[in-house]
Amino acid sequence: MQSLLQQLSTIHRLSAAAQQDLEKAFLPLTLTKNTFLIEEGKICRQLYFLEQGCIRGYYLSDGKEITHWFGFENDFVTSFHSFSTQQPATEHIQLLEGSVLWSISREKLLQLCEKHHNIERLLRMAYEKYYIRLEERFVKSQFRTAAERYALLLEQAPHIIERVPLGHIASYLGLSQETLSRVRAKL
Amino acid sequence: MQSLLQQLSTIHRLSAAAQQDLEKAFLPLTLTKNTFLIEEGKICRQLYFLEQGCIRGYYLSDGKEITHWFGFENDFVTSFHSFSTQQPATEHIQLLEGSVLWSISREKLLQLCEKHHNIERLLRMAYEKYYIRLEERFVKSQFRTAAERYALLLEQAPHIIERVPLGHIASYLGLSQETLSRVRAKL
DNA sequence: CGCCGAGTTGAACTGAATCAAGAAACGTGG
DNA sequence: CCACGTTTCTTGATTCAGTTCAACTCGGCG
Numbered sequence: 381m382q383s384l385l386q387q388l389s390t391i392h393r394l395s396a397a398a399q400q401d402l403e404k405a406f407l408p409l410t411l412t413k414n415t416f417l418i419e420e421g422k423i424c425r426q427l428y429f430l431e432q433g434c435i436r437g438y439y440l441s442d443g444k445e446i447t448h449w450f451g452f453e454n455d456f457v458t459s460f461h462s463f464s465t466q467q468p469a470t471e472h473i474q475l476l477e478g479s480v481l482w483s484i485s486r487e488k489l490l491q492l493c494e495k496h497h498n499i500e501r502l503l504r505m506a507y508e509k510y511y512i513r514l515e516e517r518f519v520k521s522q523f524r525t526a527a528e529r530y531a532l533l534l535e536q537a538p539h540i541i542e543r544v545p546l547g548h549i550a551s552y553l554g555l556s557q558e559t560l561s562r563v564r565a566k567l
Numbered sequence: 568m569q570s571l572l573q574q575l576s577t578i579h580r581l582s583a584a585a586q587q588d589l590e591k592a593f594l595p596l597t598l599t600k601n602t603f604l605i606e607e608g609k610i611c612r613q614l615y616f617l618e619q620g621c622i623r624g625y626y627l628s629d630g631k632e633i634t635h636w637f638g639f640e641n642d643f644v645t646s647f648h649s650f651s652t653q654q655p656a657t658e659h660i661q662l663l664e665g666s667v668l669w670s671i672s673r674e675k676l677l678q679l680c681e682k683h684h685n686i687e688r689l690l691r692m693a694y695e696k697y698y699i700r701l702e703e704r705f706v707k708s709q710f711r712t713a714a715e716r717y718a719l720l721l722e723q724a725p726h727i728i729e730r731v732p733l734g735h736i737a738s739y740l741g742l743s744q745e746t747l748s749r750v751r752a753k754l
Numbered sequence: 755c756g757c758c759g760a761g762t763t764g765a766a767c768t769g770a771a772t773c774a775a776g777a778a779a780c781g782t783g784g
Numbered sequence: 785c786c787a788c789g790t791t792t793c794t795t796g797a798t799t800c801a802g803t804t805c806a807a808c809t810c811g812g813c814g
């Protein structure tokens with residue numbers, strides 16, 4: 381719980397009352413490797429905070445799994461599309477390691493937004509932050525070669541190679557596994 | 568102004584007081600083709616609503632202009648990274664047609680968020696919407712061929728070809744202009 | 755011991771980039 | 785309203801990065 385509050389405070393400072401309500405609203409959750417947090421076709425009603433562990437989001441395209449994001453310690457994860465619109469998810473979210481999470485329902489979160497302007501602001505600022513992060517990733521991947529994209533990933537998440545199978549990283553970078561293997565072979 | 572209020576109401580319903588304050592805060596602006604709304608290196612302090620016209624955001628990579636988004640009627644536009652963080656912009660924003668816009672300063676917008684929880688919520692929901700839109704674009708471009716990406720764009724914005732030079736569309740799709748021209752030749 | 759998933763390596767193929775001309779369309783001034 | 789230069793678009797030839805398919809290696813594990 382400490383790391384959740386800590387992470388929230390890096391986005392926006394909360395009032396004591398808002399913080400207490402949030403503490404009560406998040407429920408702890410420990411899950412094993414390969415568990416699915418969300419499956420395609422189901423409606424996602426929970427937002428998760430990943431305290432410890434590693435997660436991927438992927439979708440199926442022509443029968444192949446395309447990993448389009450990873451979550452690590454201190455990330456908020458969910459299927460944002462489904463969570464926001466309450467339409468069926470188009471992606472799977474799967475644990476890559478046994479993980480410790482905290483969850484809050486959409487309903488509860490919206491109640492807290494209603495009650496504390498404070499929390500609504502934090503959420504707004506969190507979306508801003510995640511929007512900018514996604515935009516940056518988009519810009520930095522277009523018109524870059526395989527080697528450049530891999531080098532950039534290693535810069536941003538040096539630990540990733542030890543924790544995530546190569547095939548998942550390859551599709552995340554928009555490459556085939558064989559190409560990524562060859563890129564790595566050249567150091 | 569009518570179309571701005573109309574557009575806001577599709578995101579979230581505002582109180583009369585909040586709506587009135589917003590009406591006062593937005594200033595009208597009419598600019599000619601090729602004007603720059605934002606230039607790389609400058610800090611972006613304004614958010615714009617595009618009532619009429621057409622805009623692109625682009626950045627320079629190896630001396631080449633890469634258009635990474637277009638704005639049309641009823642879009643909110645700014646350099647989100649610079650606007651949110653108040654760091655220098657990494658992109659240019661340029662009018663592709665003479666346009667009618669409304670602008671609000673970051674300072675004023677944050678004041679209004681402070682005053683009306685209502686407006687803070689609308690902004691949070693707007694960010695949600697734009698986040699989802701960006702994510703969808705990302706997913707739909709990765710692992711797609713040139714022809715598929717072009718077909719998808721035409722579905723979503725059939726009018727774009729008559730309003731925007733081919734070269735800009737090509738870089739938006741992650742292609743060279745020559746390739747896009749050949750894709751079009753095959754209908 | 756043999757299977758299985760994960761990663762590597764090789765050879766052939768291909769979609770798209772690049773380089774290089776040329777053709778159209780456009781706007782501006784005379 | 786035409787002439788000229790500029791910008792925009794097309795077409796061709798060549799090259800290359802990355803895919804695909806297939807075989808092989810390696811380490812872990814029942």
